[in-house]
Amino acid sequence: MENLHGGELIWYVHKKYKIPIENIVSFANIVSPIHPELPEPPEFILKSYCDRECTKIREVISQRYNVDEKNLILTNGSTELIYLVSKIFGKKTQIKIPTYSEYECAVENYGGESSFYNDYSPKNATLSFICNPNNPTGKLIRKEELIDILRRYPSNTKIFLDEAYMDFVSQKKSYSMAQEIKNYKNLIVSQTLSKLYGLPSLRFSWGFASKGIINSLIKHKFPMTICNITMYYAEQFLQDKFYEKRVMHLIEKEKKHLFRELNEISWLEVEDTDVNYFLVKILNEFTASDLFKILAKRGIIIRDCSNIKGLDKKHIRIAVKTKEENDLLIEELIKIRGL
Numbered sequence: 001m002e003n004l005h006g007g008e009l010i011w012y013v014h015k016k017y018k019i020p021i022e023n024i025v026s027f028a029n030i031v032s033p034i035h036p037e038l039p040e041p042p043e044f045i046l047k048s049y050c051d052r053e054c055t056k057i058r059e060v061i062s063q064r065y066n067v068d069e070k071n072l073i074l075t076n077g078s079t080e081l082i083y084l085v086s087k088i089f090g091k092k093t094q095i096k097i098p099t100y101s102e103y104e105c106a107v108e109n110y111g112g113e114s115s116f117y118n119d120y121s122p123k124n125a126t127l128s129f130i131c132n133p134n135n136p137t138g139k140l141i142r143k144e145e146l147i148d149i150l151r152r153y154p155s156n157t158k159i160f161l162d163e164a165y166m167d168f169v170s171q172k173k174s175y176s177m178a179q180e181i182k183n184y185k186n187l188i189v190s191q192t193l194s195k196l197y198g199l200p201s202l203r204f205s206w207g208f209a210s211k212g213i214i215n216s217l218i219k220h221k222f223p224m225t226i227c228n229i230t231m232y233y234a235e236q237f238l239q240d241k242f243y244e245k246r247v248m249h250l251i252e253k254e255k256k257h258l259f260r261e262l263n264e265i266s267w268l269e270v271e272d273t274d275v276n277y278f279l280v281k282i283l284n285e286f287t288a289s290d291l292f293k294i295l296a297k298r299g300i301i302i303r304d305c306s307n308i309k310g311l312d313k314k315h316i317r318i319a320v321k322t323k324e325e326n327d328l329l330i331e332e333l334i335k336i337r338g339l
């Protein structure tokens with residue numbers, strides 16, 4: 001369980017507590033609680049090998065984000081991109097904590113060295129990870145501040161800017177740094193289909209960077225890691241403006257509701273957020289691990305954040321889900337220790 005990230009905990013709870021997957025509600029999986037319709041793919045999609053060049057979906061992404069195709073790499077989830085970048089540039093890596101633990105795992109996997117800091121000032125590293133909005137704090141760094149941070153880095157430090165949760169920020173266009181790859185040749189901006197579209201199993205993401213960085217990444221990338229079915233859906237989803245509005249409406253509404261309800265519970269302290277999850281501190285005698293276990297036995301999963309560097313055994317992370325699911329969590333929390 002140590003190395004599992006939030007989204008994977010469902011498999012752990014399913015096996016450990018013998019609860020059918022479909023009866024588990026995971027507040028640790030910070031993806032949208034709804035997803036777009038899934039029309040059955042035409043048979044030829046299933047019967048053929050994928051287009052190795054990913055022609056159509058590259059066009060869709062390039063147009064949607066107004067970024068040249070030469071500055072684009074497609075990967076099997078941003079996890080693949082995190083590992084690729086760590087392999088090529090991660091010899092000496094700086095990581096501002098608390099943040100997503102997979103960065104450290106990827107760097108370690110390729111024999112790189114990670115150092116952890118409480119700020120973003122440059123530390124003579126080959127690679128720096130910046131998660132914006134940050135997981136698990138839910139905090140967004142505003143564009144002006146981020147540009148100020150980027151300016152301080154020497155050009156030989158690659159900066160991996162993970163925008164996995166940017167889709168949940170209202171006015172995201174004014175915060176995303178996708179356009180800034182023109183100005184910062186050491187910048188890699190990573191985005192994913194997993195979160196807003198609520199379908200992480202499709203494994204699809206993309207990165208924007210200078211031509212030089214993209215070419216280095218492509219040299220090390222395995223071919224055909226993105227399957228035909230994924231491309232078929234991604235092409236449709238990324239052109240569907242209506243769906244985005246629907247999710248954002250739901251998240252905004254439920255976020256307010258869940259924040260209010262969690263705040264009513266006197267033994268929890270909820271941090272404000274810019275996205276679709278909350279970092280919460282437990283104020284009574286329970287540890288995050290205690291609460292995780294009690295809820296998991298009831299088929300509810302929260303993220304115990306005690307293994308995240310920079311946090312402690314009192315921190316949990318809770319995603320915003322549907323009204324019914326959020327109400328269920330609140331009901332169970334009140335049953336455990338009252339208001």
Ligand SMILES: Cc1ncc(COP(=O)(O)O)c(C=O)c1O
Pocket residue numbers: 005006007076077078079080100131135162164165191192193194200203204205
């Ligand atoms: C900050 C962050 N980046 C990247 C990922 C990986 O996302 P995916 O590989 O599904 O694109 C996650 C997943 O939880 C995440 O929290």
